[in-house]
Amino acid sequence: MDETQNLNSNHFDAIVVGSGITGGWAAKELTEAGLKVLLLERGRKIEHQVDYETEVKAPWDMPFRGEGDADLYAREYAVQSLNRHFTEFTQGHFVNDAENPYQTGADKQFNWFRSYQLGGRSLTWGRQSYRWSDYDFGANKRDGHGTDWPIRYADLAPWYDKVENFIGVSGAAEGLPQLPDGKFQPPFALNVVEQAVRERIMAQWPERRLTIGRTANLTAEKDGRGLCQSRSICARGCSYGAYFSTQSSTLPAAQATGNLTLITDAAVEHVDYDPATRRVTGVRWIDSKTKARKSATARMIFLNAGAFNSVHLLLNSASEAMPQGLAGSSGVLGTHIMDHANTLSAAAIMPGFEAWTSFGNRPTGVIIPRYRNMEAMDGTGHTRGFSFQGGALQSTWTAGKREAGIGADYKAGLRKPGPWRMVLVAFADCVPRASNRLTLDRAKVDANGIPQLRIDFAFGAEETAALAQAKADAAEMLGKAGGHVFMGFDRPGPGGTAIHEMGGARMGNDPATSVLNKWSQSHDVANLFVTDGAQMASSACQNPSLTYMALTARAAAHAVSLLKSSAL
Amino acid sequence: MSSWSRRSFLGAAALVAVQSAMPGGAAVLGKLDPKEAPSPRRRKLMRAVADHVIPATDTPGAGAVGTGDFVLVALAHGLQGTRRPPKSDPSFAPFLRTDGSLDHAAWLEAKFGPKWLALPTSCRHDALAALDAAAFKGDASAAPWRAIKGLILTGYYTSEIGGSKELNYELVPGRFDPKVPVGPETRAYSSDWTAVDFG
Numbered sequence: 001m002d003e004t005q006n007l008n009s010n011h012f013d014a015i016v017v018g019s020g021i022t023g024g025w026a027a028k029e030l031t032e033a034g035l036k037v038l039l040l041e042r043g044r045k046i047e048h049q050v051d052y053e054t055e056v057k058a059p060w061d062m063p064f065r066g067e068g069d070a071d072l073y074a075r076e077y078a079v080q081s082l083n084r085h086f087t088e089f090t091q092g093h094f095v096n097d098a099e100n101p102y103q104t105g106a107d108k109q110f111n112w113f114r115s116y117q118l119g120g121r122s123l124t125w126g127r128q129s130y131r132w133s134d135y136d137f138g139a140n141k142r143d144g145h146g147t148d149w150p151i152r153y154a155d156l157a158p159w160y161d162k163v164e165n166f167i168g169v170s171g172a173a174e175g176l177p178q179l180p181d182g183k184f185q186p187p188f189a190l191n192v193v194e195q196a197v198r199e200r201i202m203a204q205w206p207e208r209r210l211t212i213g214r215t216a217n218l219t220a221e222k223d224g225r226g227l228c229q230s231r232s233i234c235a236r237g238c239s240y241g242a243y244f245s246t247q248s249s250t251l252p253a254a255q256a257t258g259n260l261t262l263i264t265d266a267a268v269e270h271v272d273y274d275p276a277t278r279r280v281t282g283v284r285w286i287d288s289k290t291k292a293r294k295s296a297t298a299r300m301i302f303l304n305a306g307a308f309n310s311v312h313l314l315l316n317s318a319s320e321a322m323p324q325g326l327a328g329s330s331g332v333l334g335t336h337i338m339d340h341a342n343t344l345s346a347a348a349i350m351p352g353f354e355a356w357t358s359f360g361n362r363p364t365g366v367i368i369p370r371y372r373n374m375e376a377m378d379g380t381g382h383t384r385g386f387s388f389q390g391g392a393l394q395s396t397w398t399a400g401k402r403e404a405g406i407g408a409d410y411k412a413g414l415r416k417p418g419p420w421r422m423v424l425v426a427f428a429d430c431v432p433r434a435s436n437r438l439t440l441d442r443a444k445v446d447a448n449g450i451p452q453l454r455i456d457f458a459f460g461a462e463e464t465a466a467l468a469q470a471k472a473d474a475a476e477m478l479g480k481a482g483g484h485v486f487m488g489f490d491r492p493g494p495g496g497t498a499i500h501e502m503g504g505a506r507m508g509n510d511p512a513t514s515v516l517n518k519w520s521q522s523h524d525v526a527n528l529f530v531t532d533g534a535q536m537a538s539s540a541c542q543n544p545s546l547t548y549m550a551l552t553a554r555a556a557a558h559a560v561s562l563l564k565s566s567a568l
Numbered sequence: 569m570s571s572w573s574r575r576s577f578l579g580a581a582a583l584v585a586v587q588s589a590m591p592g593g594a595a596v597l598g599k600l601d602p603k604e605a606p607s608p609r610r611r612k613l614m615r616a617v618a619d620h621v622i623p624a625t626d627t628p629g630a631g632a633v634g635t636g637d638f639v640l641v642a643l644a645h646g647l648q649g650t651r652r653p654p655k656s657d658p659s660f661a662p663f664l665r666t667d668g669s670l671d672h673a674a675w676l677e678a679k680f681g682p683k684w685l686a687l688p689t690s691c692r693h694d695a696l697a698a699l700d701a702a703a704f705k706g707d708a709s710a711a712p713w714r715a716i717k718g719l720i721l722t723g724y725y726t727s728e729i730g731g732s733k734e735l736n737y738e739l740v741p742g743r744f745d746p747k748v749p750v751g752p753e754t755r756a757y758s759s760d761w762t763a764v765d766f767g
Contacts, residue, residue, distance in 0.1 A: 065726035188744055192746060361759070361762065
């Protein structure tokens, strides 16, 4: 798809690279401000409501009943198939690993989950939408890891408001300083077990608050988008438009302005830089279908390719003037990458609720926000926080795979909803470290001849200690709530497991130690903005996408003001 | 962009159902690598085994809904880890493929011997029950049965009969009710994806 064929010029006010969660926001904000914007997406076009090919299918409609072809997955989706949202229904919304290789350091597995298509990971994301607090923006300054954020919660609060009002976030206000309340639509309800666990935990630990997950699924109609139908098959695509995605929300808004040019199948390989003006001038890309090289120019560029791909693009855009990568004069480009340390802390059987079940598939679980290392430093061996996500669920026929038995009685036993159990999964803050970094592996190139990205990443003592405490805390809480814990872990999954990879072009006050300033704007190149996860200077312990969106909207407003004042 | 209603959504779902009436297993059986193509006898065996695990009651059993063929396809394609090399047991040696994986179907066929299909139903049931009990007590030589049984359950409860007649199926719940009383007639929902994945 190449809409520039109908244009007289390939010069734009702005080019946005990437159409996922933040790219859609950048395109929306910039076009609504009156700018002519080129939005480039490396993957195929997926049209809202038209191209969600598996959305209405049942397992019996699928060749492998929804489980998918394990043989194919082993050969071509070895990493993506580890994603909990990856199924036979959704595999078309994930990259083919064999066709999109990357490298990792020896003994440093990193599961890089990717979605190369219009909408990017906005189609497959978990939709959990949490504000960060000053415990998070102040974390680096407080304990000395990384460099201080140049912003605080007050800088971002109005932008959180704006984003939540547009995307629609359902949730319950709790008045917690560590997880600020937002502009919420009505919350989904806790089920009978979760409600009891909430009350029992609060009775023992008033500062620990189990609350419903804050999710970008609509519980009230908005702007032509329909209500969430409690299907919980979001990653197939949602024709109701009931969860926030580029397709459901930001893209139609941007297109409605008449200022957007969208090109899909356009893998950007280089951002051009003019050392005379110290400005970026445009981008070059490869048409994924024809392999033709194309280019466009613009007054400013927003990189929203996803944290690691934006950094990859900056590294690959090195020039004689910027040998360490575009916007890389500080020497920290590619460094201090993070992902939440993530593991199942506890699973427990929850007796006493056998008389109850639930109906419908709620599209969110619960969260117990951080409660450690706030006013008092009460973490054991770590200085930051962890939070829990999870929920109470009943087992079903799949539990029969773990049980002896055959015949009519066995079949009858699988007919009813099974016992309730509750799981708590920890997300621990990941300390930013220089040794966790992205580089180009020039010995290995992709199909387009571009050096592959190399990911060197390992968790350290801070994360290990946090997960050990999380395991103990989770077991204690579920035990006090009447559960019988039968499983729990304290070792993180491989990097990437939380699908919250971030950093590599961190924001900071000092151009000598950071890539971006407080406006997500390159210190080195004034008309270059990076507003996806690459800009993050710390990880917090709650999901980051809402913060990426708020930072993008804020950066776009600043960029527009600069452009209109001729400062760029 | 138009706003979808529940009615328009279910209309689209009904269209898909009409377009794809073939059970998944049988539909792809013919596409198997010739080396993995099952003999008529093996198909008959797997259908009968599936029926013993999930027999016909007030709803059809696993055999009648094509579970046997689904299991054979699933085994050939390695669903649920069945193409990974098994834990070593001397008795598996005759059934190992060149890639180190176990040919579960051949193993099961040999385990029962040539006469199992001809046995009275009660004897077949007893032999299978004994294998099942051994596998779940940790007998390594019986361990492959657990994977086969798992795929039988998958085949049945993801079939239209198993998923929407034996259990309930609701593609578009339309709401979430957090607290619903359990009664004598309450059935689980095969469309409770969280329970299926994590239960």
